[in-house]
Amino acid sequence: MIRKIADRLFKWYCNPEYYPDIQGDLEELYSDHLEQNKKLAGLKYLADVILLFRPALIRPLFKNSIINSAMFRNYLKISIRNLQRHKVYTAINVIGLAIGLAGFLLINEYVNFEKSYDSFHHDADQTFRVGNLATSNGTIEVKDAMASYLAGKVLQDEIPEITNHTVTRKLDRMILRNAGSTYIEKGGVSADIRFFDFFNYKVLQGDVEHFFDDPHAVVLTQSKAKSYFGDANTVGQTIEMLTPNKVTLKVTGLIEDIPANTHYPFDILVSDGIMKSRDDYENWSYNNYYVYVKVQEGSDLTVLNEKLHQASLKQFGEETTEFMDIFPLTDIYLKSDYSYEPHIMGSQKAVTFLTIISIFILVIAWVNYVNLSTARAVDRAKEVGLRKVVGAIKAQLIGQFLFESFFINALGAIVALFLAQMALPYFNILVGKELVVDVWNYWPFLRALLIFTVAGTIISGVYPSLILSSFQPVTVLKGKFRNSKQGVYLRKGLVVLQFTASLVLIASTFTVYRQVQFMKGTDKGINTDHVLSLTVPRASTPEERKTFRTTINSFKDELRSNPNILVVGGTSNLPGGGHDDINATTDELKVIGKSDFLEGTTFMQWNDDYFMEAVGMQLVAGRNFDREMASDSAAIIPNQSFLRRHGITDDAEAVGLQVRWGQHEKARKYNIVGVVKDWNRTSLKTKVEPTIYMPWMTPRSLAIKLKPDNYKETIKFIDSKWSEFYPNVPLTYSFLDERFDTLYREDEKFGNVFAVFSTFAILVAMLGLFGLASFLSIQRTKEVGIRKVLGAEISQIVVIFFKDFIWLLGIAAIIGIPLIYFSMDQWLNNYAYRIDFPWALAVLSLFIVVAFALGTVGYQIYKVAVISPSRTLKYE
Amino acid sequence: MKKYQLGEFEEIVLLTVGVLFDEAYGVAVKEEIEKRLNRKVSVGALQSALRRMEKKGYLSSRVGETNEKRGGKPKRFFNITALGKEALEYSKDIRTELWDSIPSVALDLKIV
Numbered sequence: 001m002i003r004k005i006a007d008r009l010f011k012w013y014c015n016p017e018y019y020p021d022i023q024g025d026l027e028e029l030y031s032d033h034l035e036q037n038k039k040l041a042g043l044k045y046l047a048d049v050i051l052l053f054r055p056a057l058i059r060p061l062f063k064n065s066i067i068n069s070a071m072f073r074n075y076l077k078i079s080i081r082n083l084q085r086h087k088v089y090t091a092i093n094v095i096g097l098a099i100g101l102a103g104f105l106l107i108n109e110y111v112n113f114e115k116s117y118d119s120f121h122h123d124a125d126q127t128f129r130v131g132n133l134a135t136s137n138g139t140i141e142v143k144d145a146m147a148s149y150l151a152g153k154v155l156q157d158e159i160p161e162i163t164n165h166t167v168t169r170k171l172d173r174m175i176l177r178n179a180g181s182t183y184i185e186k187g188g189v190s191a192d193i194r195f196f197d198f199f200n201y202k203v204l205q206g207d208v209e210h211f212f213d214d215p216h217a218v219v220l221t222q223s224k225a226k227s228y229f230g231d232a233n234t235v236g237q238t239i240e241m242l243t244p245n246k247v248t249l250k251v252t253g254l255i256e257d258i259p260a261n262t263h264y265p266f267d268i269l270v271s272d273g274i275m276k277s278r279d280d281y282e283n284w285s286y287n288n289y290y291v292y293v294k295v296q297e298g299s300d301l302t303v304l305n306e307k308l309h310q311a312s313l314k315q316f317g318e319e320t321t322e323f324m325d326i327f328p329l330t331d332i333y334l335k336s337d338y339s340y341e342p343h344i345m346g347s348q349k350a351v352t353f354l355t356i357i358s359i360f361i362l363v364i365a366w367v368n369y370v371n372l373s374t375a376r377a378v379d380r381a382k383e384v385g386l387r388k389v390v391g392a393i394k395a396q397l398i399g400q401f402l403f404e405s406f407f408i409n410a411l412g413a414i415v416a417l418f419l420a421q422m423a424l425p426y427f428n429i430l431v432g433k434e435l436v437v438d439v440w441n442y443w444p445f446l447r448a449l450l451i452f453t454v455a456g457t458i459i460s461g462v463y464p465s466l467i468l469s470s471f472q473p474v475t476v477l478k479g480k481f482r483n484s485k486q487g488v489y490l491r492k493g494l495v496v497l498q499f500t501a502s503l504v505l506i507a508s509t510f511t512v513y514r515q516v517q518f519m520k521g522t523d524k525g526i527n528t529d530h531v532l533s534l535t536v537p538r539a540s541t542p543e544e545r546k547t548f549r550t551t552i553n554s555f556k557d558e559l560r561s562n563p564n565i566l567v568v569g570g571t572s573n574l575p576g577g578g579h580d581d582i583n584a585t586t587d588e589l590k591v592i593g594k595s596d597f598l599e600g601t602t603f604m605q606w607n608d609d610y611f612m613e614a615v616g617m618q619l620v621a622g623r624n625f626d627r628e629m630a631s632d633s634a635a636i637i638p639n640q641s642f643l644r645r646h647g648i649t650d651d652a653e654a655v656g657l658q659v660r661w662g663q664h665e666k667a668r669k670y671n672i673v674g675v676v677k678d679w680n681r682t683s684l685k686t687k688v689e690p691t692i693y694m695p696w697m698t699p700r701s702l703a704i705k706l707k708p709d710n711y712k713e714t715i716k717f718i719d720s721k722w723s724e725f726y727p728n729v730p731l732t733y734s735f736l737d738e739r740f741d742t743l744y745r746e747d748e749k750f751g752n753v754f755a756v757f758s759t760f761a762i763l764v765a766m767l768g769l770f771g772l773a774s775f776l777s778i779q780r781t782k783e784v785g786i787r788k789v790l791g792a793e794i795s796q797i798v799v800i801f802f803k804d805f806i807w808l809l810g811i812a813a814i815i816g817i818p819l820i821y822f823s824m825d826q827w828l829n830n831y832a833y834r835i836d837f838p839w840a841l842a843v844l845s846l847f848i849v850v851a852f853a854l855g856t857v858g859y860q861i862y863k864v865a866v867i868s869p870s871r872t873l874k875y876e
Numbered sequence: 877m878k879k880y881q882l883g884e885f886e887e888i889v890l891l892t893v894g895v896l897f898d899e900a901y902g903v904a905v906k907e908e909i910e911k912r913l914n915r916k917v918s919v920g921a922l923q924s925a926l927r928r929m930e931k932k933g934y935l936s937s938r939v940g941e942t943n944e945k946r947g948g949k950p951k952r953f954f955n956i957t958a959l960g961k962e963a964l965e966y967s968k969d970i971r972t973e974l975w976d977s978i979p980s981v982a983l984d985l986k987i988v
Binding site for chain 1: 952
């Protein structure tokens with residue numbers, strides 16, 4: 001039995017030439033062994049078979065030896081000679097493939113990074129975040145990423161599938177003090193004892209079970225710890241907290257720096273206990289916390305969301321317009337459509353667009369290879385004919401041309417590796433992320449490079465090798481060779497594909513830029529020139545609370561005393577913040593006598609009486625707040641959007657009307673004293689919301705209008721006054737127009753990435769066209785000669801050649817322009833304020849493609865057309 | 877040394893083929909080596925050495941008779957070629973030369 005299996009194995013791998021006699025030897029030995037020990041004979045046979053597996057004895061890898069090493073060397077030699085002879089062709093292919101591969105792989109790296117967010121947590125696919133939906137007449141109006149403190153606990157009690165929960169809040173601005181220095185920390189979050197059940201960051205020091213036993217415990221990441229304590233032992237140290245609470249924090253743990261690919265980054269974890277003094281702690285009424293829950297494996301999400309719906313009804317009452325829902329952790333970064341996200345979100349659309357561009361680049365490079373090698377078929381036809389005559393079979397020729405394709409692809413890959421390495425620092429800047437430090441020793445990159453080199457060989461090599469290997473020796477050696485009709489059509493089709501891709505990319509780049517320009521340039525409805533903004537620290541002790549008002553008022557007065565400071569206004573929310581940097585209420589409001597109670601979110605901002613002037617808000621009716629009038633405590637100024645929603649079209653008519661807030665009996669009434677023109681407080685992605693402005697004379701944020709001259713001096717003055725009034729905290733300020741500009745940074749980044757890679761794609765396409773035109777014109781050298789003899793002008797000849805390409809460009813335009821229209825129009829729909837689809841730019845893009853294409857083709861034809869016919873027709 | 881590539885084991889096999897003159901087929905060579913050198917030789921090691929040397933031209937082979945004991949498979953007999961002989965002589969010369977070059981003191985050295 002063993003002998004039979006062993007023999008079969010041996011027969012399988014052994015060189016057939018050697019098999020009979022070696023097997024004979026084995027048989028002979030076996031029968032000898034059989035006499036000595038029956039049982040062991042079979043095993044010995046097997047052992048011998050295994051030991052016979054040696055390079056000298058095994059079957060050659062390929063039957064009929066399509067690839068035998070001598071031929072292989074010949075292929076290599078022929079390939080190298082061909083590549084050397086046609087240097088331009090080689091360069092175009094190699095450079096094209098290199099740019100294509102490098103671009104594709106770098107983008108791929110970025111896309112993978114974007115998709116990797118939060119997937120490293122254990123049970124990431126069972127972790128969800130609780131959100132809050134505010135509905136209006138049954139449709140969802142606002143999706144809030146935050147929930148109330150109690151949501152997690154209640155949901156875990158109510159719904160059996162939910163097995164665990166954790167609650168955390170972002171502490172946007174903490175002021176800490178250690179060893180005499182004050183730090184403003186923006187990366188703090190609160191955490192309860194279950195935090196590490198969800199986010200399993202690596203603990204370096206301390207006991208994770210008891211991290212937050214002390215209500216004043218704090219856990220630092222490695223780099224934070226280093227900036228506070230240097231290399232000293234971290235656990236057991238203390239840090240003074242000034243804001244939000246005035247307490248002494250005790251460091252109980254040290255964790256590794258958290259990776260960049262999480263939607264909830266932080267560098268300081270403060271015990272949940274510190275939040276106890278807040279109103280929203282263990283309270284249902286405030287949605288200020290991020291609540292994460294873990295669900296049982298295999299739970300049905302729709303069933304679960306239905307249970308959440310029931311739980312919401314139970315919790316908030318049957319009449320509620322507010323519902324809890326859950327959203328998968330790993331989808332948050334790219335797919336969340338919730339407001340109040342903790343950090344800058346990624347964009348699924350950008351990822352998709354980039355993936356498409358990267359595929360375009362690579363395909364364009366492959367198309368170059370296909371086009372150039374089939375166009376060059378004539379050059380190789382005689383070689384193929386001769387090889388066939390001396391006995392090559394088709395499979396061998398296919399092998400040869402595939403080998404050549406592999407050779408070029410591999411050269412391209414090597415150059416691509418260099419290119420990618422050189423481009424990496426710029427690429428990292430371009431996408432604003434440190435993705436990889438070196439591609440050399442980054443295994444996923446190298447693996448992808450290898451895979452796509454092989455894939456490229458097959459995709460770009462198969463068709464040319466089939467074409468080239470199918471020539472009939474009789475026809476090609478007789479000299480009657482012509483390219484096949486189908487081949488020409490395919491080539492033209494591929495050229496159309498390249499033109500279309502180039503056209504789409506150019507037009508899309510223009511559109512993205514135009515939209516960003518539009519958003520930056522559009523009148524926001526306020527004047528942000530030379531308006532400086534700053535926020536004074538929160539009062540954290542009872543004494544500070546007592547003096548807060550007087551301090552801020554005298555600070556403002558001091559500032560006003562400087563003639564270079566024109567206005568000092570105060571507000572709760574500075575313009576130019578994120579789209580969720582605003583207050584909102586879902587209470588039902590009505591304008592008495594004009595509208596019924598309306599469901600839906602109303603946005604609120606508290607300003608003092610100078611703010612309107614400081615930022616140049618325009619009053620269209622009525623008056624501003626007046627701090628002298630006692631009745632103004634119940635005054636409000638709505639914007640036009642608010643009035644329109646409540647059915648008031650005449651702004652002046654609204655002044656004097658009252659707004660009732662909430663359905664209950666004791667609901668307060670507010671007097672409309674004025675109306676402001678709609679203005680954009682944030683990026684133009686969002687529409688102007690229905691907003692009401694309410695009076696508050698001492699808000700913490702200030703908008704300070706400066707005189708343009710010597711504004712640097714004025715800032716110095718502000719800084720000196722600041723240190724008089726707020727000595728504990730360093731001054732941080734920004735200009736309002738800068739704040740607005742940062743809102744568009746992501747869009748600009750997207751535009752830049754798009755522009756860079758579009759340029760590369762077009763470069764590769766034009767390179768290919770350059771090569772193709774060169775071959776086609778050389779092939780028609782004699783035709784050009786004859787035409788010239790018969791009296792054609794150079795310009796006429798050029799036009800004849802152009803005709804072919806004009807056709808192709810026309811088809812590309814017919815396919816490309818609708819494609820651009822539908823994709824870019826959809827993209828523009830992301831923006832509440834968008835440009836109309838820029839037809840002029842689409843036409844301009846077409847013009848650019850045509851100009852580049854005809855320029856390239858024209859250059860090649862011109863080169864042929866100027867040759868004297870006496871030279872081109874010498875041999876006829 | 878580049879001229880004749882001959883490994884230690886190859887040399888033994890080549891010599892044994894010579895010893896067995898005209899009767900040198902796989903099993904015979906194996907048994908001869910095992911008997912004379914008192915060491916185990918696997919079929920794999922032997923056969924790969926034989927085929928390698930055949931490729932190098934040190935050995936020639938012919939297919940011989942079949943018999944029942946071999947499951948109807950033929951024997952393959954190996955013979956040393958002229959080149960094989962040269963290689964052996966070269967190898968032997970090298971050794972002799974080396975032996976002769978050893979100063980007599982080196983071999984008479986005793987551990988004190």
